[in-house]
Amino acid sequence: xxxxxDLECRNVVKTFDDFTAVNDISLAIPxxxxxxxxxxxxxxxxxxxxxxxxxxxxxxxxxLIKGASVLGVPPNxxxxxxxxxxxxxxxxxxxxENVAYGLKRRGVDKAxxxxxxNETLARVGLPDAGPKQIxxxxxxxxxxxxxxxxxxxxxxxxxxxxxxxxxxxxxREHMKVELKQLQHEIGTTFVYITHDQSEALVMSDQVxxxxxxxxxxxxxxxxxxxxxxxxxxxxxxxxSNRWHGTVEGGDDHKIEINLASGGKVxxxxxxxxxxxxxxxxxxxVRPEAIAIDGTEGADNxxxxxxxxxxxxxxxSSLQVRELVTGHxxxxxxxxxxxxxxxxAGDEIRLSWSVEQTxxxxxxxxxxxx
Amino acid sequence: xxxTASITGGSAFRFGLLLLAxxxxxxxxLLVILPHMDLFLVSMRxxxxxxxxxxxxxxxxxxxxxxxxxxTYVRTAVMSILATVLTLVIGFPVSYYIAKVMRGKGKxxxxxxxxxxxxxxxxxxxxxxxxxxxxxxxxxxxLQWAGIADGPVEMLYNDAAIMxxxxxxxxxxxxxxxxxVLDSLDDSLIEAGYDLGxxxxxxxxxxxIPHAMPGIASGCIVVFMLTLGNYLTPNxxxxxxSLWFTEQIYTQFITRFNWESGSAFGFLLLILSSAIVWIxxxxxxxxxxxxxx
Numbered sequence: 001x002x003x004x005x006d007l008e009c010r011n012v013v014k015t016f017d018d019f020t021a022v023n024d025i026s027l028a029i030p031x032x033x034x035x036x037x038x039x040x041x042x043x044x045x046x047x048x049x050x051x052x053x054x055x056x057x058x059x060x061x062x063x064l065i066k067g068a069s070v071l072g073v074p075p076n077x078x079x080x081x082x083x084x085x086x087x088x089x090x091x092x093x094x095x096x097e098n099v100a101y102g103l104k105r106r107g108v109d110k111a112x113x114x115x116x117x118n119e120t121l122a123r124v125g126l127p128d129a130g131p132k133q134i135x136x137x138x139x140x141x142x143x144x145x146x147x148x149x150x151x152x153x154x155x156x157x158x159x160x161x162x163x164x165x166x167x168x169x170x171x172r173e174h175m176k177v178e179l180k181q182l183q184h185e186i187g188t189t190f191v192y193i194t195h196d197q198s199e200a201l202v203m204s205d206q207v208x209x210x211x212x213x214x215x216x217x218x219x220x221x222x223x224x225x226x227x228x229x230x231x232x233x234x235x236x237x238x239x240s241n242r243w244h245g246t247v248e249g250g251d252d253h254k255i256e257i258n259l260a261s262g263g264k265v266x267x268x269x270x271x272x273x274x275x276x277x278x279x280x281x282x283x284x285v286r287p288e289a290i291a292i293d294g295t296e297g298a299d300n301x302x303x304x305x306x307x308x309x310x311x312x313x314x315x316s317s318l319q320v321r322e323l324v325t326g327h328x329x330x331x332x333x334x335x336x337x338x339x340x341x342x343x344a345g346d347e348i349r350l351s352w353s354v355e356q357t358x359x360x361x362x363x364x365x366x367x368x369x
Numbered sequence: 370x371x372x373t374a375s376i377t378g379g380s381a382f383r384f385g386l387l388l389l390a391x392x393x394x395x396x397x398x399l400l401v402i403l404p405h406m407d408l409f410l411v412s413m414r415x416x417x418x419x420x421x422x423x424x425x426x427x428x429x430x431x432x433x434x435x436x437x438x439x440x441t442y443v444r445t446a447v448m449s450i451l452a453t454v455l456t457l458v459i460g461f462p463v464s465y466y467i468a469k470v471m472r473g474k475g476k477x478x479x480x481x482x483x484x485x486x487x488x489x490x491x492x493x494x495x496x497x498x499x500x501x502x503x504x505x506x507x508x509x510x511x512l513q514w515a516g517i518a519d520g521p522v523e524m525l526y527n528d529a530a531i532m533x534x535x536x537x538x539x540x541x542x543x544x545x546x547x548x549x550v551l552d553s554l555d556d557s558l559i560e561a562g563y564d565l566g567x568x569x570x571x572x573x574x575x576x577x578i579p580h581a582m583p584g585i586a587s588g589c590i591v592v593f594m595l596t597l598g599n600y601l602t603p604n605x606x607x608x609x610x611s612l613w614f615t616e617q618i619y620t621q622f623i624t625r626f627n628w629e630s631g632s633a634f635g636f637l638l639l640i641l642s643s644a645i646v647w648i649x650x651x652x653x654x655x656x657x658x659x660x661x662x
Binding site: 085 | 567
């Protein structure tokens with residue numbers, strides 16, 4: 001059963017003195033999938049990745065690669081390779097030597113090395129880059145060479161430590177698609193860590209959202225976006241309007257909430273039986289879930305005044321302020337251009353359904369946005 | 370109009386530059402070029418009688434004709450190269466430990482510990498070694514007390530003692546450039562080396578040493594020059610048998626009062642050090658400018 005997974009962590013804990021960087025993490029990554037670990041900086045994701053690579057040993061728990069425990073196996077004997085944050089290409093070698101480095105360490109004969117290096121360079125789309133110096137490559141090319149250097153070794157798992165962080169925005173968007181494509185073609189299991197939710201959502205089959213050393217939620221990108229299980233996930237993944245309030249009542253399907261800023265909303269219960277009357281909760285509504293000039297009789301509705309129109313093509317939005325309480329909100333503009341005439345100072349009526357309103361007990365500490 | 374202005378401006382600028390560079394130029398001319406020119410002229414003459422000199426190559430011929438001279442010459446070169454290599458072999462792990470293994474306060478403390486011996490003069494440091502190594506010294510007494518040696522052990526006045534003194538004296542000049550060059554090596558390069566299957570040996574050989582090469586070269590040049598031109602340490606720790614070439618020069622100038630021969634020897638030492646540094650740079654594929662800069 002365990003061989004189904006390329007990589008497994010069982011109750012992995014890592015503490016530094018009295019600081020717990022990674023707190024009881026268990027995960028199982030199926031063969032050939034693109035798995036991302038998404039979290040804010042300092043959440044322990046790099047520590048987790050370094051434990052997978054073998055640069056740090058877990059305080060307790062077990063790490064298995066292809067069903068075999070790798071505890072005590074040094075990094076140079078693990079069947080995983082890592083693409084470093086700043087790529088760590090060897091400047092003292094040319095591109096071909098960089099790619100050949102791992103094969104040489106394995107004692108592969110020269111003819112095979114040359115052949116494999118050429119194959120791998122072709123696979124990442126840089127067949128003629130071999131004799132070039134590292135300093136002659138562009139950012140995107142360096143990226144591909146860093147990946148080629150690992151792929152040539154046929155690792156069971158490829159670990160990527162925010163490798164797109166150093167690229168400029170445009171190249172980053174491009175590399176996102178390219179990386180996903182590449183992973184799809186070669187079928188190697190990728191474990192990708194990032195603090196950029198867009199990278200994680202676009203590329204991954206599965207995303208684990210990590211916060212303060214723990215996994216908040218593991219699931220498909222759609223799952224995380226539409227069905228967040230914790231306040232942190234709801235706030236961290238995607239844009240959200242957020243309120244603080246207390247539970248007033250409700251039934252098995254709905255929760256009525258009195259907002260701290262005044263007013264009342266009805267949220268989906270979503271099986272959260274622990275939310276009882278009087279409890280403090282955080283309420284989240286996605287900007288695109290809110291209808292402008294919504295029909296009468298919607299579950300939740302309020303009037304607001306437009307502060308700003310943020311036109312950005314398909315991703316345009318309005319910054320609005322609720323009339324009664326002054327609470328600031330963001331509302332997505334429909335892509336049809338139906339409300340193109342809305343301008344700052346206009347009063348609009350907003351509405352959204354119970355299904356689109358989520359609330360979570362707010363005792364779990366502050367979540368970043 | 371504007372042309373004249375620019376010309377006067379240019380010459381003023383040039384004059385200012387000249388003025389700024391004057392201390393350096395004076396230093397170079399008066400203390401380096403002029404003495405060497407005189408040294409060269411003196412080395413190319415022969416004293417016929419009191420106050421009478423003639424052009425001659427006799428001083429250089431004498432050097433090659435007398436085995437003691439060129440034996441000392443070759444021995445000094447070989448010992449200096451050996452001392453440089455030993456300093457590198459000992460200094461490299463020390464520098465690596467300071468630059469890459471230690472963190473924070475410990476790092477500065479270790480670096481300072483390398484520096485502290487150099488706050489006292491070379492003479493005092495060498496006497497320190499004499500106190501340790503001599504027949505009635507600390508180590509000899511300890512060996513007798515521990516029952517390992519029956520009588521007093523003389524550890525001074527041999528090549529090993531010279532070597533110890535030279536390596537100790539030069540260590541800082543190797544450690545400083547090595548620490549700075551190793552400090553600039555990104556840790557993730559070393560980790561990537563391990564991650565891709567390298568072990569301590571191959572990572573050091575393929576990644577750390579190529580990166581550190583400019584530091585190694587500059588450290589070696591400084592240590593080699595200092596060692597080759599050292600007079601005090603070989604003389605005190607090696608005694609009469611030390612046969613260091615600088616002692617020959619001293620003897621020619623001071624004891625024999627033969628300035629002509631001494632000058633020739635001085636020039637030969639300059640040629641030797643330049644040649645060996647040049648060969649070293651060629652072998653390590655470094656250039657002087659990138660090593661110094």
